[in-house]
Amino acid sequence: MASRIVSTRTWSTTFRRSFVRCGESSWDVEYLGVDREGGGLAVxxxxxxxxxxxxxxxxxxxxxxxxxxxxxxxxxxxxxxxxxxxxxxxxxxxxxxxxxxxxxxxxxx
The missing domain is CATH 3.30.429.10 (Macrophage Migration Inhibitory Factor)
Structure with missing residues (x-):
């Protein structure tokens, strides 16, 4: 199953988080510590x-x-x-x- 960034949320000008969906779960990209370069994730x-x-x-x-x-x-x-x-x-x-x-x-x- 390929993982991909499904949403980016901005709560303020300094707080922005991206989330990755794996199956039915969403994970905070920053929490996972994954590299987002190239548009893909290796999760x-x-x-x-x-x-x-x-x-x-x-x-x-x-x-x-x-x-x-x-x-x-x-x-x-x-x-x-x-x-x-x-x-x-x-x-x-x-x-x-x-x-x-x-x-x-x-x-x-």
């Missing part, structure tokens, strides 16, 4: 989708840290600008082979 965006089955906050934290470290090690990406989003999807809303995961896991199948 790595990773979206992890898992079924909602009790992943703990600690497990999600480990996933976010692990993916961030992997992008740094393999691709040389800056961890400070790496965005990781975890979406949890109910098994009724996740389909495989024309069936929901709930139905596929039903007893007696």
């Amino acid at each position: 790595p965006y990773v979206n992890i989708k898992i079924t909602r089955e009790g992943a703990t906050a600690a497990q999600k934290r480990e996933l976010i840290q692990g993916v961030t470290q992997l992008l740094q090690r393999v691709l040389g990406k800056n961890p400070a600008t790496t965005v990781v989003v975890i979406d949890e999807v109910d098994t009724d809303n996740w389909g495989i082979g024309g069936e929901t995961v709930t139905d596929r896991r039903a007893p007696g199948r």
Whole structure:
């Protein structure tokens, strides 16, 4: 997913901020510390989708840290600008082979 500056807001003549949209989130460009030259942004965006089955906050934290470290090690990406989003999807809303995961896991199948 490409990241791009979607808006610039000016609250006064000395306070101006640009925001980048990554998926459904907006990030303050100054906060991310990214370079805006060339019109593009190099903000790595990773979206992890898992079924909602009790992943703990600690497990999600480990996933976010692990993916961030992997992008740094393999691709040389800056961890400070790496965005990781975890979406949890109910098994009724996740389909495989024309069936929901709930139905596929039903007893007696």
